[in-house]
Amino acid sequence: MSGTALITGITGQDGAYLAKLLLDKGYQVHGMMRRSSTETLERIADIRDEITIHQGDLLDQLSLVRLLEQIEPTEVYNLAAQSFVPTSWSQPILTAETTGLGVTRVLEAIRQVNPNIKMYQASSSEMFGKVQETPQTEATPFYPRSPYGVAKVYGYWITINYRESYNLFASNGILFNHESPLRGLEFVTRKITDGVARIKLGLQKELLLGNLDAKRDWGFAGDFVNAMWLMLQANEPGDFVVATGEQHSVREFCEIAFSTVGLNLDDHVGIDPRFYRPAEVETLLGNPAKAKTELGWEPQVTFEQLVTMMVEQDLKRVEREIKLGN
Ligand code: NAP
Ligand code: F7E
Numbered sequence: 001m002s003g004t005a006l007i008t009g010i011t012g013q014d015g016a017y018l019a020k021l022l023l024d025k026g027y028q029v030h031g032m033m034r035r036s037s038t039e040t041l042e043r044i045a046d047i048r049d050e051i052t053i054h055q056g057d058l059l060d061q062l063s064l065v066r067l068l069e070q071i072e073p074t075e076v077y078n079l080a081a082q083s084f085v086p087t088s089w090s091q092p093i094l095t096a097e098t099t100g101l102g103v104t105r106v107l108e109a110i111r112q113v114n115p116n117i118k119m120y121q122a123s124s125s126e127m128f129g130k131v132q133e134t135p136q137t138e139a140t141p142f143y144p145r146s147p148y149g150v151a152k153v154y155g156y157w158i159t160i161n162y163r164e165s166y167n168l169f170a171s172n173g174i175l176f177n178h179e180s181p182l183r184g185l186e187f188v189t190r191k192i193t194d195g196v197a198r199i200k201l202g203l204q205k206e207l208l209l210g211n212l213d214a215k216r217d218w219g220f221a222g223d224f225v226n227a228m229w230l231m232l233q234a235n236e237p238g239d240f241v242v243a244t245g246e247q248h249s250v251r252e253f254c255e256i257a258f259s260t261v262g263l264n265l266d267d268h269v270g271i272d273p274r275f276y277r278p279a280e281v282e283t284l285l286g287n288p289a290k291a292k293t294e295l296g297w298e299p300q301v302t303f304e305q306l307v308t309m310m311v312e313q314d315l316k317r318v319e320r321e322i323k324l325g326n
Contacts, residue, residue: 002026003074006067008058008106010051013182014079014122016043018225023050025229030071032056032063032080043182058102064109068117075232077120078106081152084186085126088148089278100151107162107170115168118232121159123172124152125217125243125284135287138174138239145279156239163237171231173224176243176286179306180221181313188250189218189310192257197314199268200261201322207268210275212251215283219244220301220309230295243286244299256307261315 005022009015010031022029029051033040041048054071056063058080068076081099082088088095103121110117128136129145144150156172163170183190188209195207219242227242251265258265291297301309 002028004028004030004072005075005077006030006032006071006073007077007079008032008056009079009081009122010053011040011043012079012083013043013180013184013221014178014225014228016182017180017221018077018079018228019044019047019051021225021229023047028052030054030067030073032067058098058105061105061109064105065113068109068113072114073117075118075120076106076110077122077228078103079122081122082148084184085146085148086277088146088151092147095147096151096154098151099148100154103155104158107158107168110168111162111166115166118169118237119159119171120228120232121155121170121172122228123156123159123174123239124149125174125176125286126281127153127156127174128284129281131283134283135243135245135285136241137287138241138290145281146277149281160239169232169237171234171237172239173228173231174239174241174286175224175227176217176219176241176284178219178221178224179310181310182221183310189253189307190314192250192254193307193310193314194318196257196261196263196311197318200263200315201318203318203322205268206270208270208272208275209250209254210272210277211280212254212269212271213249213282214280215247215249215285217243217245217247217284217286218253218303218306219299220306223299223301227291227295227297230291230297234295238294240291240295241286241288242291242297243288244303245286245288246303247283247285248303253307256304257311260308260311
Protein backbone atom coordinates (compact mmCIF):
# COMPACT_ATOMS: atom_id res chain seq x y z
CA MET A 1 0.00 0.00 0.00
CA SER A 2 1.32 3.47 -0.89
CA GLY A 3 1.27 6.14 1.72
CA THR A 4 0.60 9.81 2.22
CA ALA A 5 3.46 12.15 1.46
CA LEU A 6 4.08 15.77 2.39
CA ILE A 7 6.58 17.62 0.21
CA THR A 8 7.99 20.93 1.44
CA GLY A 9 9.27 22.96 -1.52
CA ILE A 10 6.64 21.49 -3.85
CA THR A 11 6.81 24.58 -6.10
CA GLY A 12 10.53 24.01 -6.81
CA GLN A 13 12.24 21.89 -9.45
CA ASP A 14 12.59 18.75 -7.33
CA GLY A 15 9.18 19.18 -5.73
CA ALA A 16 7.55 18.98 -9.17
CA TYR A 17 9.43 15.83 -10.24
CA LEU A 18 8.95 14.13 -6.87
CA ALA A 19 5.21 14.89 -6.76
CA LYS A 20 4.79 13.27 -10.20
CA LEU A 21 6.82 10.22 -9.16
CA LEU A 22 4.80 9.72 -5.96
CA LEU A 23 1.47 10.14 -7.77
CA ASP A 24 2.58 7.45 -10.24
CA LYS A 25 3.30 5.20 -7.27
CA GLY A 26 -0.21 5.71 -5.88
CA TYR A 27 0.60 8.11 -3.01
CA GLN A 28 -1.73 10.80 -1.75
CA VAL A 29 0.49 13.82 -2.35
CA HIS A 30 0.35 16.99 -0.26
CA GLY A 31 2.58 19.97 -0.86
CA MET A 32 3.54 22.85 1.36
CA MET A 33 4.09 26.26 -0.18
CA ARG A 34 4.74 29.62 1.43
CA ARG A 35 2.30 32.44 1.01
CA SER A 36 3.00 34.63 -2.01
CA SER A 37 1.19 37.55 -3.62
CA THR A 38 1.53 35.85 -7.02
CA GLU A 39 1.01 32.22 -8.12
CA THR A 40 4.15 30.07 -8.02
CA LEU A 41 2.57 26.85 -9.24
CA GLU A 42 3.79 26.79 -12.87
CA ARG A 43 5.98 23.73 -12.40
CA ILE A 44 3.09 21.65 -11.07
CA ALA A 45 0.29 23.11 -13.19
CA ASP A 46 -0.28 19.78 -14.98
CA ILE A 47 -0.86 17.86 -11.71
CA ARG A 48 -2.52 20.64 -9.74
CA ASP A 49 -5.84 18.75 -9.51
CA GLU A 50 -4.19 15.55 -8.28
CA ILE A 51 -2.36 17.03 -5.30
CA THR A 52 -3.38 19.05 -2.25
CA ILE A 53 -1.57 22.30 -1.60
CA HIS A 54 -1.29 23.80 1.89
CA GLN A 55 0.20 27.06 3.03
CA GLY A 56 3.08 26.79 5.45
CA ASP A 57 6.59 28.07 5.92
CA LEU A 58 9.88 26.60 7.15
CA LEU A 59 10.27 29.77 9.20
CA ASP A 60 7.03 29.08 11.08
CA GLN A 61 7.11 26.14 13.50
CA LEU A 62 3.37 26.18 14.20
CA SER A 63 2.47 25.87 10.53
CA LEU A 64 4.59 22.70 10.30
CA VAL A 65 3.02 21.15 13.40
CA ARG A 66 -0.46 22.00 12.17
CA LEU A 67 0.16 20.48 8.74
CA LEU A 68 1.48 17.21 10.17
CA GLU A 69 -1.54 16.95 12.47
CA GLN A 70 -3.93 17.68 9.61
CA ILE A 71 -2.37 15.59 6.82
CA GLU A 72 -1.08 12.65 8.89
CA PRO A 73 1.67 11.85 6.37
CA THR A 74 3.66 8.62 6.42
CA GLU A 75 6.59 10.32 4.66
CA VAL A 76 7.88 13.90 4.67
CA TYR A 77 10.30 15.10 1.99
CA ASN A 78 11.99 18.30 3.16
CA LEU A 79 12.97 19.94 -0.12
CA ALA A 80 12.27 23.55 0.81
CA ALA A 81 15.31 25.80 1.14
CA GLN A 82 16.92 29.03 0.05
CA SER A 83 18.81 27.03 -2.59
CA PHE A 84 20.70 29.60 -4.69
CA VAL A 85 24.33 29.77 -3.56
CA PRO A 86 25.07 33.43 -4.50
CA THR A 87 21.98 34.63 -2.57
CA SER A 88 23.41 32.95 0.51
CA TRP A 89 26.09 35.67 0.65
CA SER A 90 23.61 38.52 0.27
CA GLN A 91 21.05 36.91 2.65
CA PRO A 92 23.11 34.73 5.00
CA ILE A 93 20.72 35.00 7.95
CA LEU A 94 17.65 34.05 5.91
CA THR A 95 19.63 31.17 4.41
CA ALA A 96 20.62 29.91 7.87
CA GLU A 97 17.03 30.26 9.13
CA THR A 98 15.50 28.42 6.17
CA THR A 99 18.11 26.03 4.83
CA GLY A 100 19.65 25.28 8.24
CA LEU A 101 17.26 25.83 11.15
CA GLY A 102 14.25 24.96 8.95
CA VAL A 103 15.42 21.34 9.09
CA THR A 104 15.24 21.33 12.89
CA ARG A 105 11.74 22.76 12.70
CA VAL A 106 10.61 19.89 10.45
CA LEU A 107 12.33 17.26 12.61
CA GLU A 108 10.91 18.77 15.79
CA ALA A 109 7.39 18.82 14.33
CA ILE A 110 7.75 15.13 13.39
CA ARG A 111 9.06 14.25 16.85
CA GLN A 112 6.18 16.09 18.47
CA VAL A 113 3.31 14.96 16.22
CA ASN A 114 4.28 11.42 15.17
CA PRO A 115 7.84 10.06 15.45
CA ASN A 116 6.93 7.21 13.08
CA ILE A 117 6.83 9.58 10.09
CA LYS A 118 9.81 8.92 7.78
CA MET A 119 11.76 11.99 6.73
CA TYR A 120 13.99 12.76 3.76
CA GLN A 121 16.41 15.69 4.11
CA ALA A 122 17.70 17.36 0.93
CA SER A 123 21.40 17.56 1.75
CA SER A 124 23.86 18.74 -0.85
CA SER A 125 27.26 18.17 -2.45
CA GLU A 126 27.92 21.85 -1.63
CA MET A 127 28.82 20.53 1.84
CA PHE A 128 32.04 19.12 0.30
CA GLY A 129 32.95 22.62 -0.98
CA LYS A 130 36.73 22.78 -1.08
CA VAL A 131 36.97 19.07 -1.64
CA GLN A 132 39.15 17.02 0.68
CA GLU A 133 39.26 13.99 -1.64
CA THR A 134 38.04 12.98 -5.10
CA PRO A 135 35.62 11.44 -5.80
CA GLN A 136 33.48 12.36 -2.80
CA THR A 137 31.73 9.60 -0.83
CA GLU A 138 29.61 9.42 2.34
CA ALA A 139 32.91 9.34 4.28
CA THR A 140 34.49 12.46 2.74
CA PRO A 141 34.91 15.30 5.29
CA PHE A 142 32.90 18.48 4.63
CA TYR A 143 34.48 21.89 3.90
CA PRO A 144 31.59 24.17 2.89
CA ARG A 145 32.45 27.33 0.92
CA SER A 146 29.27 29.41 1.19
CA PRO A 147 26.68 30.31 3.83
CA TYR A 148 24.42 27.92 1.88
CA GLY A 149 26.92 25.08 2.24
CA VAL A 150 27.37 25.81 5.95
CA ALA A 151 23.59 25.79 6.49
CA LYS A 152 23.31 22.45 4.67
CA VAL A 153 26.02 20.96 6.90
CA TYR A 154 23.93 21.99 9.91
CA GLY A 155 20.82 20.41 8.33
CA TYR A 156 22.75 17.22 7.62
CA TRP A 157 24.00 16.82 11.19
CA ILE A 158 20.75 17.76 12.92
CA THR A 159 19.03 15.08 10.81
CA ILE A 160 21.55 12.50 12.05
CA ASN A 161 21.26 13.82 15.58
CA TYR A 162 17.47 13.42 15.64
CA ARG A 163 17.85 9.95 14.14
CA GLU A 164 20.26 8.97 16.90
CA SER A 165 18.57 10.86 19.76
CA TYR A 166 14.94 9.95 19.06
CA ASN A 167 15.25 6.92 16.79
CA LEU A 168 13.56 8.75 13.90
CA PHE A 169 13.65 7.28 10.41
CA ALA A 170 15.42 10.31 8.91
CA SER A 171 17.76 10.04 5.91
CA ASN A 172 20.09 12.47 4.16
CA GLY A 173 20.41 12.40 0.40
CA ILE A 174 23.72 14.08 -0.46
CA LEU A 175 22.64 15.07 -3.93
CA PHE A 176 25.07 16.43 -6.50
CA ASN A 177 23.83 19.04 -8.98
CA HIS A 178 20.75 17.91 -10.84
CA GLU A 179 19.08 19.83 -13.60
CA SER A 180 16.10 19.74 -15.93
CA PRO A 181 13.92 21.98 -18.09
CA LEU A 182 12.26 22.99 -14.76
CA ARG A 183 15.52 24.28 -13.24
CA GLY A 184 15.43 27.90 -12.01
CA LEU A 185 16.71 30.37 -14.63
CA GLU A 186 19.52 31.73 -12.43
CA PHE A 187 21.36 28.39 -12.10
CA VAL A 188 24.15 28.07 -14.64
CA THR A 189 22.76 25.18 -16.72
CA ARG A 190 19.35 26.73 -17.30
CA LYS A 191 20.88 30.19 -17.76
CA ILE A 192 22.93 28.67 -20.59
CA THR A 193 20.12 26.72 -22.27
CA ASP A 194 17.73 29.68 -22.02
CA GLY A 195 20.48 31.96 -23.39
CA VAL A 196 21.21 29.57 -26.26
CA ALA A 197 17.52 29.48 -27.19
CA ARG A 198 17.23 33.29 -27.11
CA ILE A 199 20.40 33.75 -29.17
CA LYS A 200 19.28 31.14 -31.71
CA LEU A 201 15.88 32.84 -32.05
CA GLY A 202 17.38 36.32 -32.38
CA LEU A 203 16.28 37.75 -29.01
CA GLN A 204 19.80 38.32 -27.66
CA LYS A 205 23.37 38.24 -28.95
CA GLU A 206 25.53 37.59 -25.92
CA LEU A 207 25.47 35.37 -22.81
CA LEU A 208 27.43 36.64 -19.81
CA LEU A 209 28.77 34.03 -17.39
CA GLY A 210 31.29 33.73 -14.54
CA ASN A 211 33.76 30.90 -13.94
CA LEU A 212 33.70 28.64 -17.01
CA ASP A 213 36.29 26.30 -15.47
CA ALA A 214 34.10 25.19 -12.54
CA LYS A 215 33.41 21.45 -12.76
CA ARG A 216 30.28 19.70 -11.60
CA ASP A 217 28.79 16.21 -11.55
CA TRP A 218 25.49 17.05 -13.30
CA GLY A 219 22.56 14.63 -13.44
CA PHE A 220 18.87 14.73 -14.36
CA ALA A 221 16.41 15.77 -11.62
CA GLY A 222 13.88 13.15 -12.76
CA ASP A 223 16.42 10.40 -11.98
CA PHE A 224 17.49 11.94 -8.68
CA VAL A 225 14.04 12.17 -7.08
CA ASN A 226 13.74 8.42 -7.47
CA ALA A 227 16.73 8.06 -5.12
CA MET A 228 14.89 10.18 -2.52
CA TRP A 229 11.94 7.81 -2.59
CA LEU A 230 14.17 4.71 -2.48
CA MET A 231 15.89 6.04 0.66
CA LEU A 232 12.58 6.07 2.52
CA GLN A 233 11.73 2.52 1.35
CA ALA A 234 15.00 1.06 2.71
CA ASN A 235 14.94 -1.10 5.83
CA GLU A 236 17.12 1.36 7.74
CA PRO A 237 17.61 5.12 7.52
CA GLY A 238 21.01 6.32 6.28
CA ASP A 239 22.97 8.88 4.31
CA PHE A 240 23.58 8.45 0.60
CA VAL A 241 25.61 10.21 -2.09
CA VAL A 242 23.51 10.57 -5.23
CA ALA A 243 25.60 11.48 -8.28
CA THR A 244 26.41 10.31 -11.80
CA GLY A 245 30.13 9.69 -11.21
CA GLU A 246 30.95 11.87 -14.25
CA GLN A 247 32.28 15.41 -14.24
CA HIS A 248 32.10 18.25 -16.78
CA SER A 249 33.05 21.93 -16.80
CA VAL A 250 30.69 24.86 -17.33
CA ARG A 251 32.59 25.40 -20.63
CA GLU A 252 31.79 21.83 -21.77
CA PHE A 253 28.13 22.36 -20.89
CA CYS A 254 28.20 25.52 -23.05
CA GLU A 255 29.97 23.79 -25.93
CA ILE A 256 27.31 21.08 -26.20
CA ALA A 257 24.42 23.52 -25.69
CA PHE A 258 25.61 25.90 -28.41
CA SER A 259 26.53 23.10 -30.84
CA THR A 260 23.03 21.58 -30.42
CA VAL A 261 21.67 24.60 -32.32
CA GLY A 262 24.64 24.92 -34.71
CA LEU A 263 26.32 27.85 -32.92
CA ASN A 264 29.81 28.32 -31.46
CA LEU A 265 30.19 29.45 -27.84
CA ASP A 266 33.24 31.63 -28.64
CA ASP A 267 31.00 33.88 -30.77
CA HIS A 268 28.48 34.49 -27.99
CA VAL A 269 29.82 33.91 -24.45
CA GLY A 270 31.35 36.76 -22.50
CA ILE A 271 32.81 36.79 -18.99
CA ASP A 272 31.33 39.08 -16.35
CA PRO A 273 33.15 39.18 -13.00
CA ARG A 274 29.81 39.90 -11.30
CA PHE A 275 29.11 36.17 -11.59
CA TYR A 276 32.29 35.14 -9.75
CA ARG A 277 31.76 34.05 -6.12
CA PRO A 278 33.59 35.22 -3.00
CA ALA A 279 34.67 31.60 -2.42
CA GLU A 280 34.22 29.14 -5.29
CA VAL A 281 33.58 25.41 -5.32
CA GLU A 282 35.93 24.55 -8.17
CA THR A 283 35.24 20.86 -8.55
CA LEU A 284 32.70 18.26 -7.45
CA LEU A 285 32.57 14.59 -8.42
CA GLY A 286 30.50 12.03 -6.56
CA ASN A 287 30.83 8.30 -6.10
CA PRO A 288 27.28 6.86 -5.95
CA ALA A 289 28.42 3.28 -5.19
CA LYS A 290 26.48 3.05 -1.90
CA ALA A 291 23.21 4.21 -3.50
CA LYS A 292 23.76 1.69 -6.28
CA THR A 293 24.51 -1.24 -3.99
CA GLU A 294 22.07 -0.56 -1.16
CA LEU A 295 19.19 1.16 -2.99
CA GLY A 296 19.60 -0.26 -6.49
CA TRP A 297 19.66 3.33 -7.80
CA GLU A 298 21.31 4.30 -11.07
CA PRO A 299 20.98 7.40 -13.24
CA GLN A 300 19.33 6.86 -16.64
CA VAL A 301 19.89 10.14 -18.49
CA THR A 302 23.41 10.92 -19.81
CA PHE A 303 25.06 14.34 -19.67
CA GLU A 304 24.63 14.87 -23.43
CA GLN A 305 20.95 13.84 -23.26
CA LEU A 306 20.40 16.25 -20.36
CA VAL A 307 21.93 19.25 -22.16
CA THR A 308 20.03 18.47 -25.38
CA MET A 309 16.73 17.99 -23.52
CA MET A 310 17.12 21.37 -21.79
CA VAL A 311 18.06 23.23 -24.98
CA GLU A 312 15.16 21.71 -26.93
CA GLN A 313 12.62 22.55 -24.23
CA ASP A 314 13.88 26.13 -23.97
CA LEU A 315 13.75 26.54 -27.76
CA LYS A 316 10.10 25.44 -27.74
CA ARG A 317 9.23 27.71 -24.82
CA VAL A 318 10.93 30.81 -26.27
CA GLU A 319 9.27 30.14 -29.66
CA ARG A 320 5.90 30.01 -27.90
CA GLU A 321 6.67 33.27 -26.09
CA ILE A 322 7.58 34.96 -29.38
CA LYS A 323 4.31 33.80 -30.97
CA LEU A 324 2.34 35.13 -28.00
CA GLY A 325 4.24 38.43 -28.26
CA ASN A 326 5.85 38.22 -24.80
P1 NAP B 1 14.34 25.16 -5.78
O1 NAP B 1 13.83 24.93 -7.18
O2 NAP B 1 15.05 26.43 -5.47
O3 NAP B 1 13.08 25.00 -4.79
C1 NAP B 1 13.16 25.41 -3.45
C2 NAP B 1 11.78 25.35 -2.85
O4 NAP B 1 11.82 25.79 -1.48
C3 NAP B 1 10.73 26.23 -3.53
O5 NAP B 1 9.51 25.53 -3.59
C4 NAP B 1 10.60 27.42 -2.59
O6 NAP B 1 9.37 28.09 -2.65
C5 NAP B 1 10.74 26.68 -1.26
N1 NAP B 1 11.02 27.56 -0.13
C6 NAP B 1 12.01 28.48 0.01
N2 NAP B 1 11.95 29.08 1.21
C7 NAP B 1 10.88 28.54 1.85
C8 NAP B 1 10.29 28.73 3.12
N3 NAP B 1 10.77 29.63 3.99
N4 NAP B 1 9.23 27.98 3.47
C9 NAP B 1 8.71 27.09 2.60
N5 NAP B 1 9.22 26.85 1.37
C10 NAP B 1 10.29 27.58 1.01
O7 NAP B 1 15.31 23.97 -5.34
P2 NAP B 1 15.47 22.49 -5.96
O8 NAP B 1 16.51 22.54 -7.01
O9 NAP B 1 14.15 21.92 -6.25
O10 NAP B 1 16.14 21.74 -4.72
C11 NAP B 1 15.33 21.10 -3.73
C12 NAP B 1 16.15 20.93 -2.47
O11 NAP B 1 17.32 20.17 -2.75
C13 NAP B 1 16.66 22.24 -1.84
O12 NAP B 1 16.68 22.04 -0.44
C14 NAP B 1 18.08 22.35 -2.36
O13 NAP B 1 18.86 23.13 -1.49
C15 NAP B 1 18.49 20.90 -2.38
N6 NAP B 1 19.50 20.50 -3.35
C16 NAP B 1 19.34 20.82 -4.66
C17 NAP B 1 20.27 20.37 -5.58
C18 NAP B 1 20.12 20.64 -7.05
O14 NAP B 1 21.10 20.48 -7.79
N7 NAP B 1 18.94 21.01 -7.53
C19 NAP B 1 21.36 19.58 -5.15
C20 NAP B 1 21.46 19.25 -3.80
C21 NAP B 1 20.52 19.71 -2.89
P3 NAP B 1 9.09 29.34 -3.64
O15 NAP B 1 8.62 28.73 -4.94
O16 NAP B 1 8.06 30.10 -2.93
O17 NAP B 1 10.39 30.07 -3.80
O1 F7E C 1 26.61 27.05 -10.31
C1 F7E C 1 29.50 28.51 -12.08
C2 F7E C 1 29.39 28.78 -10.59
O2 F7E C 1 24.52 28.19 -9.54
C3 F7E C 1 27.39 25.99 -10.80
C4 F7E C 1 22.27 24.43 -6.28
O3 F7E C 1 21.20 23.62 -6.73
O4 F7E C 1 23.88 22.74 -6.83
C5 F7E C 1 23.53 24.09 -7.07
O5 F7E C 1 24.57 24.96 -6.64
C6 F7E C 1 28.80 26.51 -11.14
C7 F7E C 1 29.43 27.36 -10.04
O6 F7E C 1 24.92 25.75 -8.97
C8 F7E C 1 27.80 31.24 -13.75
O7 F7E C 1 30.47 29.63 -10.16
C9 F7E C 1 29.70 30.21 -13.93
O8 F7E C 1 30.77 26.96 -9.86
O9 F7E C 1 24.36 26.35 -11.26
P1 F7E C 1 25.01 26.88 -10.06
P2 F7E C 1 25.73 25.46 -7.61
O10 F7E C 1 26.29 26.69 -7.02
O11 F7E C 1 26.68 24.33 -7.89
C10 F7E C 1 24.14 22.40 -5.46
C11 F7E C 1 24.47 20.93 -5.40
C12 F7E C 1 23.06 22.83 -4.55
O12 F7E C 1 22.81 22.20 -3.52
C13 F7E C 1 22.48 24.19 -4.78
O13 F7E C 1 21.21 24.32 -4.15
O14 F7E C 1 28.69 27.37 -12.28
N1 F7E C 1 29.02 29.62 -12.91
N2 F7E C 1 28.97 31.20 -14.44
C14 F7E C 1 27.84 30.23 -12.78
N3 F7E C 1 26.79 30.00 -11.94
C15 F7E C 1 25.69 30.78 -12.07
N4 F7E C 1 24.63 30.54 -11.28
N5 F7E C 1 25.63 31.79 -12.99
C16 F7E C 1 26.65 32.06 -13.86
O15 F7E C 1 26.57 32.98 -14.67
